[in-house]
Amino acid sequence: MAAPTYHGAAKAFHWLTALAVFGLLGIGLWMTGLPISLLKLQVYAWHKWIGLVVLVLTVLRLLWRWWHPPPPLPATITRWERALAPAGHWVLLFLLVAMPTSGWLMSSAAGVAVAWFGVLPLPDLVPRNPDLFEALRSVHFVLSRCLIVVVALHVAAVLHHDVLRRDGIFRRMWPFGGV
Ligand code: HEM
Ligand code: HEM
Structure with a gap:
């Protein structure tokens, strides 16, 4: 029998x-250094809009995952990896909620309301408050560095499994049939 893989919906999520996270990290790191300009305003807006898409995708994903748990790991996975893999995935899922939420809170505290894709006005989560804005800006910054580290470890773990151990872990998430 073929080894179990993630469901198509889990793969799509x-x-x-x-894709969105790689784009947001790249754009985020680039945009803060831009001089004040129309381009900077547009890039910030797109960063916020796509960031909020990640928030919606992650909430839907968590709900979906509740009903469709990940497939069982292959027997070759050691006991400590069996504990570490889900813990690492939960850290990623936590960051996927915390990153956009801190961004939304930060925008609210700055007094800059977000209109999603320019059409859907979103409520401010907190009233305007410059001190809170600075604190949330630091939170967003620190979380982004945590995300970079955890994603790097995640990709390294997948490479370790598929290149060194060839145990088919990548195939569980590969979207296009057999690899
Ligand atoms: C998964 C989602 C997100 C990721 C991965 C992400 C990542 C980043 C990164 C890497 C930076 C640059 C930090 C720095 O080096 O100073 C940044 C800055 C920023 N992000 Fe996000 N972000 C996300 C979502 C959001 C959302 C939803 C909003 C607002 C609604 C937002 C608002 C901002 C703002 C305003 C800045 C600039 C802060 C400054 O000027 O210092 N982000 N983000
Ligand atoms: C080149 C980049 C990436 C590769 C090759 C990759 C590969 C994989 C693979 C093979 C799995 C399944 C592991 C298993 O069998 O249990 C997985 C799960 C997961 N990945 Fe990635 N990934 C990448 C990027 C990312 C990024 C950027 C994020 C989010 C920031 C992410 C978040 C997750 C999460 C949350 C899971 C657990 C899924 C679940 O259990 O529902 N991955 N990834």
Whole structure:
């Protein structure tokens, strides 16, 4: 019998989110250094809009995952990896909620309301408050560095499994049939 893989919906959530996160990290690191300009305002707006797409995708994903738990790990996975893999995934899922939420809170505290894709006005989560804005800015910054480290470890773990151990872990998440 073929080894179990993630459901197609889980794969779609994973790869859409991964694409968005790589883009958001790249844009985030670039945009803060831009001089004040129309381009900077537009890039910030797109960063916020796509970041909020990640929040929606992650909430839907968590609900979906509740009903469809991940497939069982292969027998070759050691006992400590069996504990570490889900813990690492939970850290990623936590960061996927915390990153956009801290961004939304930060925008609210700055007094900059977000209109999603320019059409859907979103409520401010907190009233305007410059001190809170600075604190949330630091939170967003620190979380982004945590996310970079955890994603790097995640990709390294997948590479370790598939390149060194060839135990088919990547195939569990690969969206296009056999690899
Ligand atoms: C998964 C989602 C997100 C990721 C991965 C992400 C990542 C980042 C990164 C890497 C930076 C640059 C930090 C720095 O080096 O100073 C940044 C800055 C920023 N992000 Fe996000 N972000 C996300 C979601 C959001 C959302 C939803 C909002 C607002 C609604 C937002 C608002 C901002 C703002 C305003 C800045 C600039 C802060 C400054 O000027 O110092 N982000 N983000
Ligand atoms: C090149 C980049 C990436 C590769 C090759 C990759 C690969 C994988 C693989 C193979 C799995 C399944 C592991 C298993 O069998 O249990 C997985 C799960 C997961 N990945 Fe990634 N990933 C990448 C990027 C990302 C990014 C950027 C994020 C989010 C920030 C992410 C979040 C997750 C999460 C949360 C799971 C657990 C899924 C669940 O249990 O529902 N991945 N990834």
